[in-house]
Amino acid sequence: MLVKAFILNFSNKLNRMKKILFTAVIVFLGSQIGFAQSYLSDRPGIGNGSFITPKKMLGLESGVQYSNTEMTDQFDIGQLLLRYGLSNSLEVRASLGSYSRLKTDLRRESSTFDGFQDIGLGLKYNLISGNGLPTVSALAEVSLPVGSEYFTNEDTVPSVGLLADYSLTDQFAIASNIGYSFTTKNVNDSWLFTITPGFSITNTIGGFVGYAGNYFDGYEQHWVEGGFTVSLENGVQLDGNFGYDTENDIVFLGAGFAVGL
Numbered sequence: 001m002l003v004k005a006f007i008l009n010f011s012n013k014l015n016r017m018k019k020i021l022f023t024a025v026i027v028f029l030g031s032q033i034g035f036a037q038s039y040l041s042d043r044p045g046i047g048n049g050s051f052i053t054p055k056k057m058l059g060l061e062s063g064v065q066y067s068n069t070e071m072t073d074q075f076d077i078g079q080l081l082l083r084y085g086l087s088n089s090l091e092v093r094a095s096l097g098s099y100s101r102l103k104t105d106l107r108r109e110s111s112t113f114d115g116f117q118d119i120g121l122g123l124k125y126n127l128i129s130g131n132g133l134p135t136v137s138a139l140a141e142v143s144l145p146v147g148s149e150y151f152t153n154e155d156t157v158p159s160v161g162l163l164a165d166y167s168l169t170d171q172f173a174i175a176s177n178i179g180y181s182f183t184t185k186n187v188n189d190s191w192l193f194t195i196t197p198g199f200s201i202t203n204t205i206g207g208f209v210g211y212a213g214n215y216f217d218g219y220e221q222h223w224v225e226g227g228f229t230v231s232l233e234n235g236v237q238l239d240g241n242f243g244y245d246t247e248n249d250i251v252f253l254g255a256g257f258a259v260g261l
Contacts, residue, residue, distance in 0.1 A: 039260025059083035063256020115148020
C-alpha cells in the first residue's frame with residue numbers, strides 16, 4: 001500500500017510539473033523565437049526522421065491533434081518533444097506527451113476522461129551520414145508509466161528503431177522507419193513500419209504522403225497519412241497532417257510547429 005501511495009503521489013506531482021512546463025515552454029519560445037536556427041524536425045508524420053539535432057542546439061516540437069472513431073472523440077494538446085544535440089551524431093530526447101480529453105459513446109452512454117499521457121526518454125544516434133548513401137540513424141526510447149489513469153500503459157515500455165532518409169532528387173526524397181516495442185507485463189510487443197515519400201512544392205513548402213503499419217499480437221493498424229510543412233524566415237516550421245486507419249476506421253487531423261534554438 002505504501003508503494004502504491006508513493007507512486008500515486010509521484011504521478012500527481014509529475015502531472016502538476018507538466019502543467020508548469022507547458023506554460024514555461026510557451027514563454028521560453030516567445031522569448032527565443034528570433035534566434036531560431038536551421039532545424040529538421042521529426043514532425044509531423046507518424047515516423048521519425050534520421051536527422052540529428054546539431055551539437056548544443058535545442059529542438060522544440062509541439063502540436064495538437066483530433067482523432068475520431070465510431071464511438072470515440074479525442075483531442076490532444078501538447079505533443080511536446082524536446083531534442084538536444086550532445087554531438088553532431090548523438091541527440092538526447094524527451095517526449096512529454098499531451099494533455100488529452102477523450103469522449104466515449106458506448107451503448108447510448110457518454111463519458112468524458114481527461115489527463116496527461118505517458119512520457120518517453122530516448123537517444124538517437126547517426127549510423128550513416130549520407131554522402132550518396134541513405135542517412136541512417138538508430139533510435140532507442142523508453143516510455144514511463146506516469147500518465148493519467150485512462151492514458152497510461154501502466155508499464156515501462158522500451159523500444160528500438162532504425163530510421164532512414166534518402167534524397168532521390170532536389171525535389172523528391174523517401175523516408176522509412178522500422179521499429180519494435182518489447183513485451184512487458186501489461187503491453188504486448190509490436191512492430192512499426194513506415195514508408196513516406198516527400199516532395200518540395202516551393203522553396204518553403206513541402207508535402208508528404210505515405211503508409212504506416214502497426215502490427216500487434218492479433219491486432220493491426222494500417223495508416224494512410226499525408227501532410228505539409230511551411231518554413232518561415234525566422235526558422236520556425238509550421239505543419240499540418242492527417243491520417244486514416246483503413247483497418248479500424250480511425251481518422252486524425254493535426255497541426256503544430258517546430259524550431260531549433
